[in-house]
Amino acid sequence: MSLKFGILGLLKYERMTGYDLQKTFNSSLQFMWNAKGSQIYRELKAMEQRGLVSSSVIEQENKFDRKVYSLTEQGSEEFLSWMQKFPQDLNAPIRDEFSIRVFFGEFISNEELRFEIIKYKKQQEESIEELNVIKVLAEQDAEKNDMEQSFFYWLLTIKRGIKSIQAEIEWAEEALDLLQHKRG
Amino acid sequence: MSLKFGILGLLKYERMTGYDLQKTFNSSLQFMWNAKGSQIYRELKAMEQRGLVSSSVIEQENKFDRKVYSLTEQGSEEFLSWMQKFPQDLNAPIRDEFSIRVFFGEFISNEELRFEIIKYKKQQEESIEELNVIKVLAEQDAEKNDMEQSFFYWLLTIKRGIKSIQAEIEWAEEALDLLQHKRG
DNA sequence: GAATTCATGTAACTTGTTACATGATTTA
DNA sequence: TAAATCATGTAACAAGTTACATGAATTC
Missing domain, CATH: 1.10.10.10 (Winged helix-like DNA-binding domain superfamily/Winged helix DNA-binding domain)
Incomplete structure (x- = not known):
C-alpha cells in the first residue's frame, strides 16, 4: 500500500x-x-x-x-x-535486515553475534516499554473523548505489537543460549 | 539496507x-x-x-x-x-498494512473484520508449514554438504520466523475473541 | 541566550514494483 | 503440444530516504 x-x-x-x-x-x-x-x-x-x-x-x-x-x-x-478490499496476501513484505545478518552469522565471531543479539534484545525490551506508554495514552484518550470505537481498534494493534516483540525477546534468549553452547 | x-x-x-x-x-x-x-x-x-x-x-x-x-x-x-557494523536501530522499519487496516477497523463491520482476521490466521498457519518445509530443506542440506556452519545460522533465522508467526496466530485468536464479544 | 519544537516545503537519490520482451529447454 | 521453468534483461513508475532550506514560537 x-x-x-x-x-x-x-x-x-x-x-x-x-x-x-x-x-x-x-x-x-x-x-x-x-x-x-x-x-x-x-x-x-x-x-x-x-x-x-x-x-x-x-x-x-x-x-x-x-x-x-x-x-x-x-x-x-x-x-x-x-x-x-483487504489484499489476498496479507503477509507484510518481509525485508528483515536483522535476520539476514544473523543468517550470515558465520562471518563474524560467536562473541560478536551474541553481543549484537543482546543489544537487540535490550532494544526490544525498550520497545515494549514505549508501547506501554502508547497504551496508556490510548486509554487516556478514550476517557477524555468519545472515541471508544477507535480506542478499541488501536488497542488491538498495540496488543499485536507487544505480542510480536515478546516473541522476538524469547527468540533472542533461545538464540543466545544456543550460541553460548555452540562449538566449532 | x-x-x-x-x-x-x-x-x-x-x-x-x-x-x-x-x-x-x-x-x-x-x-x-x-x-x-x-x-x-x-x-x-x-x-x-x-x-x-x-x-x-x-x-x-x-x-x-x-x-x-x-x-x-x-x-x-x-x-x-x-x-x-550492525546498525544502531535494529528495529525493522515497520510498514505494516495489516495493522493499519485493523487500526481503522471501525470503518468496516465487525463481521467483515473478523472474516479478514480469520483469513489472516489461516495464512499464518500456512506460512508456518512452509517454514517447516524450509527447515527440512536446511537439515537435508546440512547432511549432504559440509555446511554445518551456515546450517546453524539458517536454523536460527527459521526459528525466529516460526516464533514470530506463532505470535501472530495467538494474537489473531485473542482479537477474534475480543471482537466476538464486543458490542457497540 | 540556546535548544527544541512548530511548520512547510524542495531536490536528488535509492529502493522496490509492474509491465513488457525474448526465446530456449524441460516436463506433464 | 501446452505449460512451466530456465534465463536475462529494459523502461516506467511508486514509495521511501537524505540533505537542505527557512524562519517563527516556545521552553530550558
Whole structure:
C-alpha cells in the first residue's frame, strides 16, 4: 500500500496539518507505520491535486498560519473502498535486515553475534516499554473523548505489537543460549 | 539496507547467476528477504560496475549460456565490513498494512473484520508449514554438504520466523475473541 | 541566550514494483 | 503440444530516504 491510505484514514477522524500527521505517524502509530515530513507533504500535495483532500489556511493569533487538510467526499469514498478490499496476501513484505545478518552469522565471531543479539534484545525490551506508554495514552484518550470505537481498534494493534516483540525477546534468549553452547 | 548485501553474502558461499540468486531469495530465504528478477539483475549490473562482483559466461552442453557472478576481493571486504557494523536501530522499519487496516477497523463491520482476521490466521498457519518445509530443506542440506556452519545460522533465522508467526496466530485468536464479544 | 519544537516545503537519490520482451529447454 | 521453468534483461513508475532550506514560537 502507500502512505496515502494512512493519511486518508487519519483525516477521516479529523482535519489535520501535515505536521499533525507527521506527529501521529511518528508517535502513536510509530509501531505500525512511520513517515518523514518530506514524504507526507509531497503525498498531501498529490492527493490534493487528485481531489482526495482539500486544504484551507487557518489563521491563528500570536501564531503563524496552519494549512489544515480535510477529506473530500471523494477521498472518503476511496478510503472506504480500500478498507473493503483487504489484499489476498496479507503477509507484510518481509525485508528483515536483522535476520539476514544473523543468517550470515558465520562471518563474524560467536562473541560478536551474541553481543549484537543482546543489544537487540535490550532494544526490544525498550520497545515494549514505549508501547506501554502508547497504551496508556490510548486509554487516556478514550476517557477524555468519545472515541471508544477507535480506542478499541488501536488497542488491538498495540496488543499485536507487544505480542510480536515478546516473541522476538524469547527468540533472542533461545538464540543466545544456543550460541553460548555452540562449538566449532 | 539494500539487496546488495544479501547478494554479496550469498556469493560469498558460491558463484551464482542472477537466476540462482532469485531462486534463493524467493525460496529458502523468502521468509526474511525477497526480490524480483528485475531488481536483482539491475543491482548486479551496478555492483559489477563498482567492482564488487565479476561475471563470466559459462558455456554448457545442450543448454544455453549462464552468466555466473562471483565476489571480487573488494566485494568480499565490503560485505565483511558491513557485517561488522550492525546498525544502531535494529528495529525493522515497520510498514505494516495489516495493522493499519485493523487500526481503522471501525470503518468496516465487525463481521467483515473478523472474516479478514480469520483469513489472516489461516495464512499464518500456512506460512508456518512452509517454514517447516524450509527447515527440512536446511537439515537435508546440512547432511549432504559440509555446511554445518551456515546450517546453524539458517536454523536460527527459521526459528525466529516460526516464533514470530506463532505470535501472530495467538494474537489473531485473542482479537477474534475480543471482537466476538464486543458490542457497540 | 540556546535548544527544541512548530511548520512547510524542495531536490536528488535509492529502493522496490509492474509491465513488457525474448526465446530456449524441460516436463506433464 | 501446452505449460512451466530456465534465463536475462529494459523502461516506467511508486514509495521511501537524505540533505537542505527557512524562519517563527516556545521552553530550558
